[in-house]
Amino acid sequence: SYVLTQAPSVSVAPGQTARITCGGNNIGSKSVHWYQQKPGQAPLLVVYDDTDRPLGIPERFSGSNSGNTATLTISRAEAGDEADYFCQIWDGSSDHQVFGPGTQVTVL
Amino acid sequence: QVQLVESGGALVRPGGSLRLSCEASGFTFSDYNMNWIRQVPGKGLEWVSYIISSSRHTSYADSVKGRFTISRDNAKNSLHLLMNSLTAEDTAIYYCARHKGGIASSIDFWGQGTLVTVSS
Numbered sequence: 081s082y083v084l085t086q087a088p089s090v091s092v093a094p095g096q097t098a099r100i101t102c103g104g105n106n107i108g109s110k111s112v113h114w115y116q117q118k119p120g121q122a123p124l125l126v127v128y129d130d131t132d133r134p135l136g137i138p139e140r141f142s143g144s145n146s147g148n149t150a151t152l153t154i155s156r157a158e159a160g161d162e163a164d165y166f167c168q169i170w171d172g173s174s175d176h177q178v179f180g181p182g183t184q185v186t187v188l
Numbered sequence: 189q190v191q192l193v194e195s196g197g198a199l200v201r202p203g204g205s206l207r208l209s210c211e212a213s214g215f216t217f218s219d220y221n222m223n224w225i226r227q228v229p230g231k232g233l234e235w236v237s238y239i240i241s242s243s244r245h246t247s248y249a250d251s252v253k254g255r256f257t258i259s260r261d262n263a264k265n266s267l268h269l270l271m272n273s274l275t276a277e278d279t280a281i282y283y284c285a286r287h288k289g290g291i292a293s294s295i296d297f298w299g300q301g302t303l304v305t306v307s308s
Contacts, residue, residue, distance in 0.1 A: 081250070110292075111292055111293070111294075113293075113294035113295070115233075115295075117233075122283060122298040122299065122300055122301060123233065123283075123295075123298055124298075125288075125294050125295065125296050128288065128293070128294035128296070129293075129294065134296065166232065166233050168233075168294075168295070169292075170291055170292040172292070175247045175291075176235065176247060176249060177223065177225075177235035177238065177295075178235065179225075179232060179233040179234065179235060180232075181232045182232045182233070
């Protein structure tokens, strides 16, 4: 089955840029979606179809996807961006939805 | 506004059964593909199952295939998950979640979850 990999944690200083990567075999051929989850809350979609943002999500959140790596970029990081971030794809071979293990983002 | 409200979570003995429900409102439920996704508190997200809008196709994670059954009632705007032969590894928060479009599309709305605890 298809496997997604993510670094367990990323730290970023306020105002700087955080890059969260999601690795997978030829992931560039798939649509990647990203979710933010804060403690005690349900996940929130922040980027879909590699690069698009839902209404209400700040432009500071952007995505890219090529080759074997998809990336969620948080520009001008704020304390409120501290959360776990999960990538997700649909694997057509298995007809399964697949989530990455998640990356904990700390703003300090 | 879109709302997904799960119910049915409980403490259940190993080997037992449980039926989760999700009541949908604020959108045309029969137009959307739906999922169940679970999460052990403090851990990652694990997809469990999806069902397409017409109910004609379903899919399950290997970890629950043969034990769990997803269903929906479009007339009642409800999604269900029947869970049999439960084990401690099924202990998690279970989220009802809506696909934005087709099966490869993002999951754009999530409920707040219902807790299932499997323990003797």
